Structure formats: structure tokens, C-alpha cells
Amino acid sequence: MTFAWFLKNLVSSIILNFMKRILILLTSICFYFNSIASEPLQKEDFSAEFKKLNTLEAIVNANPALTIDSVIKEQPQLLKDLGINNEVKSSIGGDDPMKPAGFPAFWWGFCLGIWGILIVYLITDNDKAALNKTVKGCITAVVVYGGITALSYLIIFITALSSTAY
Amino acid sequence: MYIIISKKLNFRAVLFLLFLLPSIVFSQQFYRFRADVSIKDKLSNGTYRLTMGKIYYDKLYKKIVYKLIFPKKETMVVQDTTMFSINDKNLVVGTSRTFLIPEFTAFHLALTGQLSDYGLKPKNNEKSIYKIGKVEKTNNGVITTWIPSEDQYKKVFGNIRMQTINKRLDAMVFYSTKGEVVSQQYFKKYVNVKGVEFPTEVTMVSISEKGEKNIQLTTYKNVVIDQNNEDEIYRYKVPISRSAASKK
Numbered sequence: 395m396t397f398a399w400f401l402k403n404l405v406s407s408i409i410l411n412f413m414k415r416i417l418i419l420l421t422s423i424c425f426y427f428n429s430i431a432s433e434p435l436q437k438e439d440f441s442a443e444f445k446k447l448n449t450l451e452a453i454v455n456a457n458p459a460l461t462i463d464s465v466i467k468e469q470p471q472l473l474k475d476l477g478i479n480n481e482v483k484s485s486i487g488g489d490d491p492m493k494p495a496g497f498p499a500f501w502w503g504f505c506l507g508i509w510g511i512l513i514v515y516l517i518t519d520n521d522k523a524a525l526n527k528t529v530k531g532c533i534t535a536v537v538v539y540g541g542i543t544a545l546s547y548l549i550i551f552i553t554a555l556s557s558t559a560y
Numbered sequence: 561m562y563i564i565i566s567k568k569l570n571f572r573a574v575l576f577l578l579f580l581l582p583s584i585v586f587s588q589q590f591y592r593f594r595a596d597v598s599i600k601d602k603l604s605n606g607t608y609r610l611t612m613g614k615i616y617y618d619k620l621y622k623k624i625v626y627k628l629i630f631p632k633k634e635t636m637v638v639q640d641t642t643m644f645s646i647n648d649k650n651l652v653v654g655t656s657r658t659f660l661i662p663e664f665t666a667f668h669l670a671l672t673g674q675l676s677d678y679g680l681k682p683k684n685n686e687k688s689i690y691k692i693g694k695v696e697k698t699n700n701g702v703i704t705t706w707i708p709s710e711d712q713y714k715k716v717f718g719n720i721r722m723q724t725i726n727k728r729l730d731a732m733v734f735y736s737t738k739g740e741v742v743s744q745q746y747f748k749k750y751v752n753v754k755g756v757e758f759p760t761e762v763t764m765v766s767i768s769e770k771g772e773k774n775i776q777l778t779t780y781k782n783v784v785i786d787q788n789n790e791d792e793i794y795r796y797k798v799p800i801s802r803s804a805a806s807k808k
Contacts, residue, residue: 435703435723435731437746440602440763440775447600447608454612454630462631477607478631484611485601485776486626486636486643486660 446476499524503531590756592794593617593667594787595780597626604772615780617667618794624662625796637796638662644798652799666747670758671785675747676729678722680706689713690720701725718742728757742767754785 450472454460462480466473473479502510514528594616601609613628624638634653635646643658662668669675682688693707706720718735728750734743743766747759760780767773787794 434733434741434744435721436700437731437744437748437763440777443602443775444600444608444777447602447610450610451598451600451612454610458629460630461633476610477605478609482609482631484626484628484631484634484636485599485609486611486628486638 446472450476450478499527500531500534503528503533504535505531507532507535590671590754590785591619592784592786593671593756593758594784594790596782598779598781600777600779602775604768604774615667616790616793616796617662617665617671619662619668619671621795622662623794623796624660624665624667625793627793635796637798639798646799650799666759666762670756675757675759676724676727677704678720678729678732680720680722689717693719701730729759740767751783753783756783756785758783 450465450469453465453469462478462482466480499514502514504510506513511525511528511532514524594614597611597613597615599609599611601611603609610630611628612630613626616625616627617623622639626636626638628634628636633648637644637646638658638660641657641659641661643656643660644652645654647653664679666675669679672679674681680688680690682691688709690706690713691709692704694705696703696705700723702724704722704724706722708714708717708719715737718737718739720735721733722729723731729747731747732743732745733741734745736742743764745765746763747761748763749761750757750759752758758780760783762778762780764776764778765773766776
């Protein structure tokens with residue numbers, strides 16, 4: 395009886411110790427990975443992100459004379475998966491002229507009117523397509539503003555007319 | 561050497577001083593960089609971009625010239641703050657402002673030996689935007705925190721943390737003024753060409769205010785330093801003529 399009780403206690407203490415060690419180990423692993431994830435100086439593995447682009451790169455490397463149109467003809471599914479079409483631009487410089495300073499050209503004109511057109515002209519160095527969008531934004535703003543003003547005058551007029559009728 | 565000059569002013573010694581010494585003193589000055597480049601982008605909207613070609617840079621002309629083969633065959637020239645797109649008929653098809661400043665590119669910094677601190681260390685008598693705030697030695701290398709040098713800069717610029725391993729720039733993290741990470745850059749797989757240390761794999765992660773991530777992986781191959789030929793590309797003259805499309 396005493397031996398059985400002793401044996402039982404021994405086994406339970408061994409199991410308890412083992413569980414404790416596992417728990418400490420798991421906690422330290424969690425802390426380790428957490429510290430890696432929260433340290434932005436440590437590079438994440440991005441290789442999976444560029445797997446399909448690597449295939450496209452290999453195709454172009456094998457035949458440097460290939461154009462985007464010819465690759466679209468030969469590998470339509472690959473380019474569809476990558477979201478690349480024949481209007482894609484190179485990533486040199488980074489700035490999209492249709493988004494001067496990261497803000498769509500249309501909204502520059504819509505929000506700032508003539509000043510927006512001037513800003514887009516200066517930022518994009520007279521990019522015609524971007525300026526066109528900005529002018530459209532400016533015209534839309536004028537139409538919307540004119541419409542709202544006309545509508546409010548109409549409401550005031552109708553209200554005044556109905557009050558005089560009474 | 562002083563003895564030779566002071567005692568007999570030997571003609572051969574003077575010749576040595578005139579011709580050989582400057583070449584010894586300035587032997588570590590590099591001026592040209594050329595490489596095959598491949599830029600892979602994963603944009604936050606889930607689409608991708610691939611740009612391939614050659615990059616040419618001469619630190620004296622301060623022009624970055626990209627001879628691209630993909631997605632289009634075109635030449636892109638970055639000069640001051642303007643980027644010119646030139647088609648294969650040598651016509652300018654587009655111009656735009658760019659944030660790409662030649663002095664802050666990896667090629668310029670590598671040629672001038674400033675890549676290890678990304679050119680943040682102030683040069684002689686120059687006023688610097690950043691100063692060193694903290695230096696920590698870790699198992700992964702040395703981490704330096706650069707902070708804006710004056711209060712007025714703190715309103716615009718956030719801190720920069722930089723990790724160097726064996727005196728090579730390994731990683732950089734740019735923070736906003738609020739302390740949020742806005743950009744991470746990793747410089748890996750260094751090569752040494754003629755004494756110029758250059759990372760052939762540069763990864764940049766840009767994070768927008770909304771938390772959207774753009775990942776850009778730039779790979780360089782066949783790095784050439786101080787190339788003697790292809791001079792016309794290094795000093796590329798942007799044509800005055802514009803294509804009909806760009807005039808519209």
C-alpha cells in the first residue's frame with residue numbers, strides 16, 4: 395500500500411515535471427518567434443511571394459527579345475495570375491503619374507479646382523493624361539457645385555412661392 | 561621621400577610624386593557602376609510587376625540610365641528630379657517627377673564608400689539631418705538608431721534603425737514621426753568587385769498608413785565597376801524630340 399502510494403506519487407511528480415518542462419519549452423519557442431516577428435530588422439522569407447514572377451523572369455532571361463505582348467500570347471494564364479497586362483509599366487521611379495503624390499489626379503481637380511490642375515501640372519511635369527483627369531475632376535466639381543446651388547435656389551424659390559400663395 | 565626632396569630634389573622623385581602619388585591617394589575612388597537588374601514587385605492589390613534590363617550610373621554625370629528589355633524595350637533616364645522615358649526610336653515618350661535621387665541610390669553610396677551608413681553620417685562641416693541616438697551590439701551585428709538632429713526635423717522625419725554585419729549594411733527600418741514602421745530594406749548577398757562592396761539582393765517593404773504592404777525585390781547580376789566603354793550611355797543625352805503620343 396505504502397509502496398503503491400509512493401510509486402503513484404513518483405509517477406505523478408515525473409509527469410508533472412515533464413509537463414512543466416514542455417510548457418517552459420513551448421513558452422520559450424513562442425517568445426523566440428514572437429521576438430523575431432516583432433523585430434523589423436530581421437528579414438522575413440519572401441521567396442514564396444515571388445515564385446510565379448521567377449517563372450516569368452526565367453522566360454525573359456531565356457529570350458531577352460520577348461515583349462510583354464508575346465509573353466501574353468505564349469503564357470496567358472501565368473500573366474493573368476500575376477495581374478500583368480500589356481499596359482503594365484516598369485517600376486522604375488515608382489510614382490504613378492495618374493496618382494500625383496499618391497492622390498488620384500481626378501480628385502486633385504475635384505477638390506482643389508484650378509489649384510489642383512496647377513499642382514498636377516507641376517508634379518507630373520505636364521503629363522497630359524494626368525492633367526486631363528484633373529480637368530475632368532475640376533469640371534465635375536463645377537457641375538456638382540452648380541447643380542447643388544441651382545437645386546437649393548429652386549427649393550428656396552418653391553418654398554417662397556408656396557408661402558406667398560397661402 | 562621628404563629626404564629625397566629636401567636633399568637633392570631628384571628629378572625622378574619629383575616625377576614619382578607628380579604622377580604616382582595621386583594615383584595611390586585616389587586609388588579608392590570609383591566612379592562607374594553597371595549591372596543587369598531585375599526588379600520584382602508584389603503590390604498591395606495582389607498584382608505583380610517585373611522590370612528587367614541594365615542599369616548604368618556614373619557619379620560624375622549623376623544620371624541613372626536604365627536600358628530596359630522588359631516589360632518594354634525602352635530607356636529611362638533619371639536626371640535631377642525628372643525621369644525621362646525614351647523609346648527605341650530615341651523619342652521621349654514621357655517625363656515625370658521622381659523621388660529617385662541619384663545620391664541616395666545604393667550604387668552611388670557603394671561607389672563613394674558610404675553604403676555602410678547609407679550616407680547618413682555627416683561629411684566634413686556639413687549639417688546632417690540625422691545623428692546617432694543609440695548603438696547596440698547584438699548577436700546579429702551592430703544596431704544603430706539614427707534620430708533627427710534637430711527638433712524641427714523631428715516634426716517631419718522619424719527615426720531610422722540600421723543593422724550592420726561585419727561593417728556591411730544589412731537592414732534598415734524607417735519609422736514615421738509617430739513611431740510606426742513605414743519602410744524596411746534588406747541588403748543581402750554582397751559581392752566585392754574591384755574593392756566595391758555591393759549587395760546583389762535588395763528587398764524593400766513599403767507599408768502605407770492603412771497597413772498595406774508593397775514588396776520589391778531587386779536583384780543585380782554581372783556587376784561592373786569603372787567600365788571604360790559605353791561612355792555614351794553613362795552620359796546619356798536626353799533627346800529634345802518628343803513622340804507624337806507625349807505631345808498629345
